[in-house]
Amino acid sequence: MAGEIGHFALILALMLALTQSVVPMIGASRNDPALMAAGRAAATLQALFVLTAFAALAFAFVRTDFSLDVVAQHTHSTQPLIYRFAGTWGNHEGSMLLWVLILSVFGAAIALFGDNLRATFQARVLSIQGMIGTAFIVFLLFTSNPFARLSPAPIDGAELNPLLQDPGLVIHPPLLYLGYVGFSVAFAFAVAALIEGRVDAAWARWVRPWVLAAWTCLTAGIALGSFWAYYELGWGGWWFWDPVENASLMPWLMGTALLHSALVLERRGALVSWTILLGILTFSLSLIGTFLVRSGILTSVHSFAVDPRRGIFILAIIIGSTGAALALFAWRAPAMKSGALFSGVSREAGLTLNNLFLMAATAVVFLGTFYPVIMEAVSTDKISVGPPYYALTFVPIMAPLLVLVVFGPMLTWKRDALADVVARLRGPLIVTVIAFVAAVAVFGRTNVLAAAGMALAVWLVVGAGAVLIRRWRLGGGFVRSVRTTPTSTYGLVLAHAGLGVLVAGISAMTAWQSSKIVVMHPGQTLTIGREDVRLMSIREATGPNYEALIARFNFTRDGVTRPMTSERRFYPASRSQTTEAGIEKRVLGNIYVAVGEPDKTGGIVVRLYDHPLVGWIWGGAVLMALGGCASLADRRFRVGAAKAAAIPAGRLVPA
Amino acid sequence: MRGVAALVALLLAVPAFAVLPAEQLRDPALETRARAISAGIRCVVCQNQSIDDSDAPLAHDLRVIVRERLTAGATDSQAVQYLVDRYGSYVLLKPPLEPATMALWFAPLGFVGLGAVGVVLYLRRRVAGAAPPLSASDAAAADALLEDRI
Amino acid sequence: MMRALFAAPVALFAALIVFFAYGLTQDPSHIPSILIDKPLPRFDLPGLDAASPGFGSAAFGSPIARGEPKLLNVFASWCAACPQEHPMLGRIAAEGTPLFGLDWKDQPDAAKTWLAQLGNPYARIASDPGARTGIDLGVTGVPETFVVDGRGRVRYKQIGPITVDDWEKTLKPMLVRLRNEA
Secondary structure, three states: OHHHHHHHHHHHHHHHHHHHHHHHHHHHHHOOHHHHHHHHHHHHHHHHHHHHHHHHHHHHHHOOOOOEHHHHHHOOOOOOHHHHHHHHHOOHHHHHHHHHHHHHHHHHHHHHHOOOOOHHHHHHHHHHHHHHHHHHHHHHHHHOOOOOEOOOOOOOOOOOOHHHOOHHHHHHHHHHHHHHHHHHHHHHHHHHHHHHOOOOHHHHHHHHHHHHHHHHHHHHHHHHHHHHHHHHOOOOOOOOOOHHHHHHHHHHHHHHHHHHHHHHHHHHOOOHHHHHHHHHHHHHHHHHHHHHHHHOOOOOOOOOOOOHHHHHHHHHHHHHHHHHHHHHHHHHHHHOOOOOOOOOOOHHHHHHHHHHHHHHHHHHHHHHHHHHHHHHHHOOOOOOOOHHHHHHHHHHHHHHHHHHHHHHHHOOOOOOOHHHHHHHOHHHHHHHHHHHHHHHHHHOHHHHHHHHHHHHHHHHHHHHHHHHHHHHHHOOOHHHHHHHOOHHHHHHHHHHHHHHHHHHHHHHHHHHOEEEEEEEOOOOEEEEOOEEEEEEEEEEEEOOOOEEEEEEEEEEEOOEEEEEEEEEEEEOOOOEEEEEOEEEEEOOEEEEEEEEEEOOOOOEEEEEEEEEOHHHHHHHHHHHHHHHHHHHOOHHHHHOOOOOOOOOOOOOOOO | OHHHHHHHHHHHHOOOOOOOHHHOOOOHHHHHHHHHHHHOEEOOOOOOOEOOOOOOHHHHHHHHHHHHHHHOOOOHHHHHHHHHHHHOHHHEOOOOOOHHHHHHHHHHHHHHHHHHHHHHHHHHHHOOOOOOOOOHHHHHHHHHHHHOOO | OHHHHHHHHHHHHHHHHHHHHHHHOOOOOOOOOOOOOOEOOOOEEOOOOOOOOOEEHHHHOOOOOOOOOEEEEEEOOOOOOHHHHHHHHHHHHHOOOOEEEEEEOOOHHHHHHHHHHHOOOOOEEEEEOOOHHHHHOOOOOOOEEEEEOOOOEEEEEEEOOOOHHHHHHHHHHHHHHHHOOO
């Protein structure tokens, strides 16, 4: 029953999406309020029906309705409730439905909360949202139907991959999709602007909250994915440059560029074409990421079951959206007037450089990810691109950018003098140099790169603080300055400082992690870092859908002892194994223990790791996401730009 | 007790865990080299893991071979070449520098270079006309106003 | 000039799509054999027991001592997909193509039992429990089949079970061609 309701709701949603694609576009060109209102209604209704379809699927999963093929393949009667629910999106069809749900909800949000937008513009944006939604619902219904029936229904299903039976599955995909799909709004805004033939400061102000929201969610989603891999996969890795990880990093990098480019557009009316292009490219990278995961073009830890037919369909969607948008860009963008002039040393120039570096970094990740695909078309030799490549190419591009980050907020608009900026940054410069020298002294000359990384981290954090200090000095007192500082300035400070914390974590982990792998017997003690680890016992246990071998340890440091366990779990339904690591979390680093196989003498393989500052990687990312939230909370965005008066085409609204 | 034995048997029956203690060489210098080499060799039957990290039986075999080669006196590059001779360049996590991968290795430099040229050209078109510099107090007041509008 | 710059993204995109479309037709997990057109690596392995002799690379001919093209099939008793392929191997052997079997990472006794159950299509069988020869051949899993020409050179590697299509469309014509080679 739930399957039928869901299926029907999805078909209805398709019709509404079609309506939403066509009607408001006509309404905008004819300036017909009724048609434009119909577009808004269609968007809202579409979201409701997709939500119904999604709820139906979730219901089927929770109730283990094995008459649905996708439920039978991804859930089991012994699976805990929360993972039956989250299993709704732990597969290709369901996750695609989640994608469509978020797309339609964003469309409804534009319809319901976009009162500050010019009506014709809002209508065009909704139309483009609708077109994307139509394409994906057709994709769902014809190649990836979540409501496909399995007859006869099996008695029990195949289990959800045990690696996915984790709280991470509940939060990570939804956050990621909020990010990926959130950028579709910027895409729609960009294409609508190209159709209208003009972009002004109001456009930049309208688009910013949507980009911020998507960016914040994507930041949190990627951080969560990294953290999940760290504790779940059993060897303490946090980033593998896996194609699917890259597929999330690329929209993030481009989205960061978009965010900052829109800033210049809003403030000074410059970087018009560049910002529009970034708006198109960010979502296009989300689409290409979808293509990557679901088409079987590359193998990856994250691949869903591959089907080239789906790949062809998604490729067609990409051609229709990105291709059309870029063609429109080639045709219309040259005519769009860009205004303000600025000097080679100015905040605009700094943000232009920011764009350059981020786009180059994105291009490098793209090249590394897709080079094997390109190469197999031109050569018989097959190569693969792994982490060493990115270490040699991505890092050298990001490093200068990270230095620039501190200069950016300190530069004045339009024109500035290099000497003055340096003078403003005297404090951070001195602190950073001291930090670098201290790091080299403490950690030795063999670790110069790591010391540079730590110095860079200090530079970023102190530089962020310098923004606030400068405001206090200019603003006539600490208290007054705190009161008058816009929330988005705190957002900037949090985000840039968070970046510094992230860099510190990465530097420390890359340079100073260590491991020991031995067979241990109960009663033995091993030391790693400053931690003494004693294996106390090895016991078996049974979980709801698994059997486990549990090793109990005592971790002792500075006279304080704490218990820790690590498990090796066997899931009979899918005949697979996982390792549950025991992690001692400290501010300055983790001690990570993962057990392996028992041997025949009553011992067990134990892998011990010292992970310095690893928590700072995700802590930094969380700070960045908080910065995004703070910027979003800025009253000026919620009050919104005043409704733009009729402006003759081609004239700019000066910032 | 029988339960533990059964579980042990079950666990032993499934593929070995990545780098086992039994595989490790006694000579710490050789072992360090072996670990470093293994970290750069792709596990060809896994999805994006090195043989150092992977649980797969083939990864175990290749780890053992790397250690055998090193113990037999091979240099790091000879040990790596032994595997490349059998499995191809695909097995290297760091793509080799050869004609087909020139684009891969030099394009990043190209991106930055092209981008820099583009930025310079763009900035030159945007350079502001000569405006008289502000006095210090005016500059501070302007700063304060502008800062307010971030 | 500036207009051309605006057209660059869509042009690059078009090129990218071509590569993606081509990539969809390829199997990313398929690693081409590096041994193609190279001589079979030297090996000499025992059989499954004292009674049956194994074989070595010499059995496949050399540039000086030409022989017949042969198939080298890598299998194991624990291999899940090998029973699928077994009837096909029987047919190949019946049609007269010499079929040599390499028992990879396996216990000889387990292999003997398995062959007794499913039938033995092989002219000769070699046992490689340590998997060393397999690694020299670049084997990544089972089943895999090598086409070796009369001069001992590897000409083709089939990954996965041999289906009827693989035999009729690829392997059989290839063997005919190799037999007629000078």
